[in-house]
Amino acid sequence: MGIYIGSGLAFILGGMVVQFATVQESFTFPLIGDVRSWQLVFFVVGLPGLLVALLLFLTVREPIRRGGIREGQPAPRTATIGETKAYIFDNLTTFICLNFGIALLTLSAYAGTSWIPSLFIRRFDWSQGTTGLVYGSIMAISGTLGVLAGGWVADWWSERGCVDANVRVAWLATICIVPFGILYPLASTGAMTALLLIPTVFFGSMPYGVAPAAIQRMMPNTMRAQATAVYLFVINIVGMGLGPTVAAVLTEYVFHDPKSIHYSLLIVGAGAYVSAIILLGICLKSYRRSIIYLENWNQSTIT
Numbered sequence: 001m002g003i004y005i006g007s008g009l010a011f012i013l014g015g016m017v018v019q020f021a022t023v024q025e026s027f028t029f030p031l032i033g034d035v036r037s038w039q040l041v042f043f044v045v046g047l048p049g050l051l052v053a054l055l056l057f058l059t060v061r062e063p064i065r066r067g068g069i070r071e072g073q074p075a076p077r078t079a080t081i082g083e084t085k086a087y088i089f090d091n092l093t094t095f096i097c098l099n100f101g102i103a104l105l106t107l108s109a110y111a112g113t114s115w116i117p118s119l120f121i122r123r124f125d126w127s128q129g130t131t132g133l134v135y136g137s138i139m140a141i142s143g144t145l146g147v148l149a150g151g152w153v154a155d156w157w158s159e160r161g162c163v164d165a166n167v168r169v170a171w172l173a174t175i176c177i178v179p180f181g182i183l184y185p186l187a188s189t190g191a192m193t194a195l196l197l198i199p200t201v202f203f204g205s206m207p208y209g210v211a212p213a214a215i216q217r218m219m220p221n222t223m224r225a226q227a228t229a230v231y232l233f234v235i236n237i238v239g240m241g242l243g244p245t246v247a248a249v250l251t252e253y254v255f256h257d258p259k260s261i262h263y264s265l266l267i268v269g270a271g272a273y274v275s276a277i278i279l280l281g282i283c284l285k286s287y288r289r290s291i292i293y294l295e296n297w298n299q300s301t302i303t
Contacts, residue, residue, distance in 0.1 A: 007139045100238070105239075123262060138198055142202045166214035186262065
């Protein structure tokens with residue numbers, strides 16, 4: 001949820017600062033010296049994050065591990081990398097489909113956050129301030145509501161005995177993205193693009209709350225941190241590493257026109273959505289097997 005609030009505020013504040021900074025080439029600050037207008041954006045957006053990080057450091061403590069521990073028994077040791085690797089390989093289909101399914105959604109998401117502002121500016125001649133305000137508001141509000149809705153639906157299903165609720169929500173949300181994610185790049189006006197982005201961001205954010213929960217649910221207590229680290233590594237390498245670049249390459253070397261960024265976003269999004277739907281659909285059945293595997297594994301370690 002924080003990523004959508006943070007990204008939204010970054011776009012809103014960044015757009016305002018860029019708009020303000022265009023009237024002056026540089027600024028002078030005590031101790032820092034001269035700061036160019038484009039550098040000022042990073043100061044304004046980044047400095048609040050340091051305050052939040054300090055607050056977390058001073059107030060949040062690592063919770064005690066409790067799952068899988070009988071009363072009177074000592075806390076289990078952390079699993080070794082080898083043990084975690086062996087467990088993942090025993091559930092490889094689930095792990096690959098879930099990680100790479102979400103990674104492909106992340107690829108499309110990063111392509112969008114990197115180039116949608118350029119779409120508004122290049123195609124519809126929106127100002128940077130207006131673009132930041134509109135797109136940032138969509139990210140902050142629609143994205144946050146999507147994460148919350150995804151968690152609520154998954155909890156509702158889980159309470160009714162659906163063991164694959166987290167993966168099912170991610171899969172269905174990805175299906176719901178498709179019509180809006182394909183239509184917004186093709187919209188003929190900036191207003192229509194913004195309207196179509198509201199459900200695109202809403203459904204697109206739903207998997208990011210439930211996917212980590214699905215990883216936690218399928219892994220033993222002592223392996224969850226390592227499995228989550230692998231998950232974050234995969235989705236960021238694929239998403240952050242390829243998403244913005246693929247869209248840029250298509251625009252520059254295929255369409256040869258900066259104003260054709262909407263076609264690049266269409267291709268990247270459609271390809272990512274369809275592939276993610278297939279992978280998460282495969283994951284549904286294998287995830288149920290992984291839950292049974294975990295129950296058997298926990299029973300064997302206790303006895």
